[in-house]
Amino acid sequence: MTLAASMPLVEFHDVTVAYGRRPVLWHVDLAIDRPCLFGVIGPNGAGKSTLLKAALGLVPVVGGYTRFFGEPLARVRGRVGYVPQRETVDWDFPVSVHDVVLMGTYGRLGWFRRPGGRERDLAHACLERVGLADLAGRQIGRLSGGQQQRVFLARALAQEADIYLFDEPMAGVDVRSQERIFAVLAELRDAGRLVIVVHHDLRTAAEWFDRVALVDMRLVAAGPTAEVLTPENLDRTYAGRAELLEELGRAVAERGRTS
Amino acid sequence: MASDASLTVHAWAMATAAMVSASCGLVGGLLVVRRMSLLGDAIAHAVLPGIAVAVLAGGSLGGPAVFAGAVAAALATVWLTQAIHAGVGLAEDAGAGVVFTSLFALGVVIVTLAASRIDLDPECVLFGILELAAFDRVRVGGLLVPRAFVTAVVVFLGxxxxxxxxxxxxxxxxxxxxxxxxxxxxxxLVTSLLLAATAVAAVAGFEAVGAVLVVAMLVVPAATAELLVxxxxWLVVVAVGVAIAAACGGYALAWRWNTSAAGMIAVVLGGCYAVAVLMAPGDGILARAIARLRLEWRVAREDCLARIWRACEAEGRDAAHVGDPQTWLERMAGLWLERRGVVRRKNGCVTLSDHGRREAEMVVRSHRLWEAWLGRHAELPIDHLHPPAEWLEHHVGAAMRDQIEAELSAGQVDPHGRTIPPEAAG
Structure with a gap:
C-alpha cells in the first residue's frame, strides 16, 4: 500500500445512525491510521455492530460519513471484507463449506465469470488456514458453532481484502476455535492488514487487541489498549449506560410518531 | 379408445403443464431457501390485476404486455408490503396478506366487470384452462403448436x-x-430479478392451472427437493424434476379419471412431498425409525451380554444363573445370541463364547469407566452414577474409553469397588 502517511485506513467522521427515527449511535469520530488488530468494545446494545454496518452502508446513516483509504466505500469495496454475526444466516441453507468460502470471490468475479481453478485453489487454501480443509464437502449445518465461524473467516480470507470488519467472531465459539480464529486474525495483522473486531469480552480484549475503541452509543475512548482500558474509561462505558442518550433517542422517536 | 386427435390434444396439454411446472419449480427453489414462499404465494395472486389491466388495454394473453403488467403488479406487491411494514409497523407476513388479497380481489372485480369485453373469465382465473389450451394454436415453423405451449417454453427459457x-x-x-x-x-437488483422471474412464471402457471394451484407449483417441488438434497x-435440479414428473403424472391421472387436471397435479405434488417426508435419507421418518430400531436392537444385545457377564463375575465362574430378561426386545436378543452360539446354556446356567465375553467386557468397561469419571470429575453422589452410565455404555468407542481412562489416571476400579476390565486387544 502506498498511501500517504497522513491518510487514515478508516475514518469515521461524525457518524450518527438511527433505526427508524431513534438514534442509536451519536457523532462517532474515529480514525485508524495503521494496520493493527483493533477491538470495538462495549456493552450489549451499545451500537458496536451498528458502527460496522454504518461503515459498510448496510444501515442508513443520519449524519457524517466513513472513508476507507480516504475514499468512499463504493470505490474500494473489493479491499474491504465483512464478516457478519454467525446467527444472521440460516445454517440449514443447502450449500457446502467449500461453496460458502468460494462466495468470497464472487464480488470481484462479476455477473458472468464463473469461479475457475484459481478461485477453487484459493478457497481450498483458505480452508486450510482455518483448519477445515477436510470438511470442505460437508453441508454447513452439520458443523459446530466454532467451525461455522471459521467457515465465515475462510470466506473473508478468500476475498483477499486489505481491511477486515468482523462482527462478534468469538461469540458462541469453543475455546479451540477461538484460538484458531485469533491466530488467523493476528496473521492478517502481521501481513499488513487492518483487522477491526467487534468484541464483548473485556478479559480477552485486553490480551488480544493492539488498539481498542470503547463504545456505548457514542465513542467513549480510543487508542492503544493499555491506555484505553482504564478503570475510569470502563466505568464511563459500562456503568454510565448512556442513559441520557437513550432517553433522548426515545424522545426523538416519540416526537416523530405524534407529529 | 381415444382417437389420435384427442391423444395429440392431451399430449400438448401435458407438455404445457410440464413446462409451466418446470418454470415454477425453478424459481420456487430460490424462494423456498430464502424463506420467501409466502411472497411467492402473494405474487402468484397479485399479478391478476396487472394481467387484467394489460388485457383491457388491448394486450393478448401470453403477450409481452400481459407479462409486463404482471411483473409491475408483483413488484408493486413487494414494494407495498415493505412500505406498510416500514410505515405502519405491521408484520411483514400480515402486510403481504393484506396487499395480495386486496390486489387479487381488485383483479377479480376488474375481470368480472369487463367479462363481456375481454377474453378472460373468472372461472379460468381460478382454475386455469389447461384442458382447453391445446385448441388455440399458432404456427411455429410449419407445425401447429398450442399458443400456451409456446408461451410456456419461452417463459421457461427466460x-x-x-x-x-x-x-x-x-x-x-x-x-x-x-x-x-x-x-x-x-x-x-438480484432480488428484483428473482421477483420478476416469479411473476413471469406465475403468469404462465396462472393460465394453465389457475391462481390457487399455481402456489403449489411454486412451493411444493422445492420444498420436496429441500428434504432430499x-x-x-441439486435442489433446483430435483425441484424441476419433481415439478415435471408431477405435472405429467397428475395430468395423466386426471385424464384417466376424467377429473380436473390442475387439481390432480397439485394432489400429486402433495403426494411427492409426503413421500419425501417419509423416505428422505437421514432425516426422513423411515430412515429415523430404522436407525432407532437398530440402536435399540444393539442396546438389547449388549445389555443381554453384559447381564450374563456381570452374573458370571458375581458368581466367580464362567457360567451363571441369570434372571429373566426385562424387555421383550432383550428376550429376542437373548434368543438371537443363543442361535448364533454367542450365548450357551449348560445345566440351567448360561455362559458366553470368547467373542461374546470380549464384547460384554467392553460394555462393562465403558459403564464402569464412565461411573469412575463422573465420580471423580463431576463429584456426583454414588447413587447418581449408575443411570447415566447405563445409557452411555452403548455409545462409547475404544478411543473415547482410552481418553476417559487417561483422565482417570489412578486405579482400575469403579466407584463401587469393582474392577474395570482392560481394553480388548486388537
Whole structure:
C-alpha cells in the first residue's frame, strides 16, 4: 500500500445512525491510521455492530460519513471484507463449506465469470488456514458453532481484502476455535492488514487487541489498549449506560410518531 | 379408445403443464431457501390485476404486455408490503396478506366487470384452462403448436436464462444478504430479478392451472427437493424434476379419471412431498425409525451380554444363573445370541463364547469407566452414577474409553469397588 502517511485506513467522521427515527449511535469520530488488530468494545446494545454496518452502508446513516483509504466505500469495496454475526444466516441453507468460502470471490468475479481453478485453489487454501480443509464437502449445518465461524473467516480470507470488519467472531465459539480464529486474525495483522473486531469480552480484549475503541452509543475512548482500558474509561462505558442518550433517542422517536 | 386427435390434444396439454411446472419449480427453489414462499404465494395472486389491466388495454394473453403488467403488479406487491411494514409497523407476513388479497380481489372485480369485453373469465382465473389450451394454436415453423405451449417454453427459457446469468449472486444473496451487499453485489437488483422471474412464471402457471394451484407449483417441488438434497444446484435440479414428473403424472391421472387436471397435479405434488417426508435419507421418518430400531436392537444385545457377564463375575465362574430378561426386545436378543452360539446354556446356567465375553467386557468397561469419571470429575453422589452410565455404555468407542481412562489416571476400579476390565486387544 502506498498511501500517504497522513491518510487514515478508516475514518469515521461524525457518524450518527438511527433505526427508524431513534438514534442509536451519536457523532462517532474515529480514525485508524495503521494496520493493527483493533477491538470495538462495549456493552450489549451499545451500537458496536451498528458502527460496522454504518461503515459498510448496510444501515442508513443520519449524519457524517466513513472513508476507507480516504475514499468512499463504493470505490474500494473489493479491499474491504465483512464478516457478519454467525446467527444472521440460516445454517440449514443447502450449500457446502467449500461453496460458502468460494462466495468470497464472487464480488470481484462479476455477473458472468464463473469461479475457475484459481478461485477453487484459493478457497481450498483458505480452508486450510482455518483448519477445515477436510470438511470442505460437508453441508454447513452439520458443523459446530466454532467451525461455522471459521467457515465465515475462510470466506473473508478468500476475498483477499486489505481491511477486515468482523462482527462478534468469538461469540458462541469453543475455546479451540477461538484460538484458531485469533491466530488467523493476528496473521492478517502481521501481513499488513487492518483487522477491526467487534468484541464483548473485556478479559480477552485486553490480551488480544493492539488498539481498542470503547463504545456505548457514542465513542467513549480510543487508542492503544493499555491506555484505553482504564478503570475510569470502563466505568464511563459500562456503568454510565448512556442513559441520557437513550432517553433522548426515545424522545426523538416519540416526537416523530405524534407529529 | 381415444382417437389420435384427442391423444395429440392431451399430449400438448401435458407438455404445457410440464413446462409451466418446470418454470415454477425453478424459481420456487430460490424462494423456498430464502424463506420467501409466502411472497411467492402473494405474487402468484397479485399479478391478476396487472394481467387484467394489460388485457383491457388491448394486450393478448401470453403477450409481452400481459407479462409486463404482471411483473409491475408483483413488484408493486413487494414494494407495498415493505412500505406498510416500514410505515405502519405491521408484520411483514400480515402486510403481504393484506396487499395480495386486496390486489387479487381488485383483479377479480376488474375481470368480472369487463367479462363481456375481454377474453378472460373468472372461472379460468381460478382454475386455469389447461384442458382447453391445446385448441388455440399458432404456427411455429410449419407445425401447429398450442399458443400456451409456446408461451410456456419461452417463459421457461427466460426464467432459466435470467436465473442462470445471476445464479452465483442469487445464491450468495439468498444465503447471506448482508455479506453479499458488503461485497458489492447489487442485492436489490438480484432480488428484483428473482421477483420478476416469479411473476413471469406465475403468469404462465396462472393460465394453465389457475391462481390457487399455481402456489403449489411454486412451493411444493422445492420444498420436496429441500428434504432430499443438500446442495443448491441439486435442489433446483430435483425441484424441476419433481415439478415435471408431477405435472405429467397428475395430468395423466386426471385424464384417466376424467377429473380436473390442475387439481390432480397439485394432489400429486402433495403426494411427492409426503413421500419425501417419509423416505428422505437421514432425516426422513423411515430412515429415523430404522436407525432407532437398530440402536435399540444393539442396546438389547449388549445389555443381554453384559447381564450374563456381570452374573458370571458375581458368581466367580464362567457360567451363571441369570434372571429373566426385562424387555421383550432383550428376550429376542437373548434368543438371537443363543442361535448364533454367542450365548450357551449348560445345566440351567448360561455362559458366553470368547467373542461374546470380549464384547460384554467392553460394555462393562465403558459403564464402569464412565461411573469412575463422573465420580471423580463431576463429584456426583454414588447413587447418581449408575443411570447415566447405563445409557452411555452403548455409545462409547475404544478411543473415547482410552481418553476417559487417561483422565482417570489412578486405579482400575469403579466407584463401587469393582474392577474395570482392560481394553480388548486388537
Amino acid at each position: 426464467v432459466a436464462g435470467g436465473l442462470a446469468a445471476s445464479w452465483r449472486w442469487q445464491v450468495f444473496t439468498a444465503f447471506d444478504p448482508a455479506a453479499a451487499r458488503a461485497a458489492g453485489i447489487p442485492v436489490g 443438500q446442495r443448491m444446484h
